[in-house]
Amino acid sequence: MNNQRSLFFNVDWIIILIYLALCVIGWFNIHAAVYDPLHPSILDLSTNYGKQFLFIITALLLGSIILLLDGKFFSSLSPVFYGVTLVLLVVVLIVGRNVGGNQAWIPLGSFRLQPSEFAKFSTCLLLAHYISSSNLKMSDIKMIGICLLILLIPTALIMLQPDTGSALTFTSLVFALYREGLSGYILIIGATAIALFVLTLLFNKLLLVGIIVGLAALILILFRRSRRFVIPISLVAVGCILFIFSVNFAYQNILEAHQRNRIDVILGKINDPRGQGYNLNQSKIAIGSGGLWGKGYLQGTQTKYDFVPEQSTDFIFCTVGEEWGFAGSLVVVGLYLTMLLRIVNLAERQRSSFTRIYGYGVASILFFHFFINIGMTIGLVPVIGIPLPFLSYGGSSLWSFTILLFILLKLDSNRMGVV
Structure with a gap:
C-alpha cells in the first residue's frame, strides 16, 4: 500500500494531464479530419477515429504497466530493447509492407507495426545507459565514436526503408550529448x-x-x-x-x-501549387482560413472535402488551425511547450545521470517532432512526413511516444531513492 501511495504522489501529474489533453485533442481532430457521415459516432471502431480510441486506451494501459515496473528494469535491459528494435528494423526490410514508397510497416493482421517509432525510445535508453556507465568524458574520441555508432545503426537501417523523416529524428539526440559535455563546436x-x-x-x-x-x-x-x-x-x-x-x-x-x-518548393525554386506544392499550399490555406477562433468543430471546408492529403496523420495540425483557429493552435502549442519545459525541469532535478540523459533524449525527440511537424504544415521546413506526438493518427506512434514519456515519469518517480 505504501509503495502504491508513493507511486501516486511521486509521479509528475502535470505531464500526465498534458499528455491526456493532447491525446483527447488529437482524437477529436482525427474525428474531424476523416469524418464519415455514414459512421458519425466517434466511438465507431470501423473508422480511424474509433481505432484511435482503442490506441489511446491501450497506450494508457502501457503507461500504467510502465509505472508499476521497477525503474532499474529499463536501465539494465536497455541493450536488449535496442537489440530487439534493430532486429525488427531488419525484419521490416524483408517482410515489410510498402506504403507511400516506404517499406516501414510489418503487417500483423489488420494492424501494421512501425519499428522505426519504437527505435526512438530504445536508442535513448541505450545512449543513456552507455554514457552513465562509462568512465570516459564526452570530449573523449572513443566516447563520441560509440555514441555516434549507437545513433547511426538505427538511422542507417531506417534510411534503407527509406524513411528520411524518422531517420532524421535521431540527429536531435545530439542535444542530449551536448548537455553531457559534447563540444559546442559540433x-x-x-x-x-x-x-x-x-x-x-x-x-x-x-x-x-x-x-x-x-x-x-x-x-x-x-x-x-x-x-x-x-x-x-x-x-x-x-x-x-x-x-x-x-x-x-x-x-x-x-x-x-x-x-x-x-x-x-520551400525555397521558392518551384511554384507549382497544383503539383509539387499542392500539399503545402492546401495546408497553409486550411490553417489560414481558420482565422482567430476557427470555423468550429466539423465545420472545416478544407478538412471536410479532403483537400489536404494525410490530414489525420502528418497534417493533423491543419485541422486544429482550420476548425479551432489561431486561439486553438496557440493552446496546442502552449501544451507542447509546457510539457517540453517540464521534461527539461525533470531531467535537471535528477540525481541519476542515466535518468538525466534519458530525460534530455525524450525532450530532444519530442521537440524535433513538434517543431518539424508544425513547421512543415506552415511552410517553414520541407515536408518530411513525421507525426505530431499524441495528436496524429496511428497506434505505433502513439504507443512509442507513450513508452518514451512514461519511462521518464517512472524514472523520475524513483529519483529520491537514488543515492
Whole structure:
C-alpha cells in the first residue's frame, strides 16, 4: 500500500494531464479530419477515429504497466530493447509492407507495426545507459565514436526503408550529448553545414566561395598578430568550400526526387501549387482560413472535402488551425511547450545521470517532432512526413511516444531513492 501511495504522489501529474489533453485533442481532430457521415459516432471502431480510441486506451494501459515496473528494469535491459528494435528494423526490410514508397510497416493482421517509432525510445535508453556507465568524458574520441555508432545503426537501417523523416529524428539526440559535455563546436559545425547547404541551392557557388575567402582574409587581417589562427581559419575556409562543391552531388544522388521537390518548393525554386506544392499550399490555406477562433468543430471546408492529403496523420495540425483557429493552435502549442519545459525541469532535478540523459533524449525527440511537424504544415521546413506526438493518427506512434514519456515519469518517480 505504501509503495502504491508513493507511486501516486511521486509521479509528475502535470505531464500526465498534458499528455491526456493532447491525446483527447488529437482524437477529436482525427474525428474531424476523416469524418464519415455514414459512421458519425466517434466511438465507431470501423473508422480511424474509433481505432484511435482503442490506441489511446491501450497506450494508457502501457503507461500504467510502465509505472508499476521497477525503474532499474529499463536501465539494465536497455541493450536488449535496442537489440530487439534493430532486429525488427531488419525484419521490416524483408517482410515489410510498402506504403507511400516506404517499406516501414510489418503487417500483423489488420494492424501494421512501425519499428522505426519504437527505435526512438530504445536508442535513448541505450545512449543513456552507455554514457552513465562509462568512465570516459564526452570530449573523449572513443566516447563520441560509440555514441555516434549507437545513433547511426538505427538511422542507417531506417534510411534503407527509406524513411528520411524518422531517420532524421535521431540527429536531435545530439542535444542530449551536448548537455553531457559534447563540444559546442559540433553544433556550430552542424548549423553551418545546414546554412551552407541552403545557400548553395539558392545562390551561385562561386559567389559563396568569394564571400568565404573574403571573410577568411578579413579575419586573418584582424588577427594578423596571432599566427595560431592562420591554420585553423584556413582549414575552416577550405572545408566550407569543399562542402559547397559537394552539395549538388549529394542533392542529386542521395536525396529522392520527391525530397528534392519538397525542398525546392520551400525555397521558392518551384511554384507549382497544383503539383509539387499542392500539399503545402492546401495546408497553409486550411490553417489560414481558420482565422482567430476557427470555423468550429466539423465545420472545416478544407478538412471536410479532403483537400489536404494525410490530414489525420502528418497534417493533423491543419485541422486544429482550420476548425479551432489561431486561439486553438496557440493552446496546442502552449501544451507542447509546457510539457517540453517540464521534461527539461525533470531531467535537471535528477540525481541519476542515466535518468538525466534519458530525460534530455525524450525532450530532444519530442521537440524535433513538434517543431518539424508544425513547421512543415506552415511552410517553414520541407515536408518530411513525421507525426505530431499524441495528436496524429496511428497506434505505433502513439504507443512509442507513450513508452518514451512514461519511462521518464517512472524514472523520475524513483529519483529520491537514488543515492
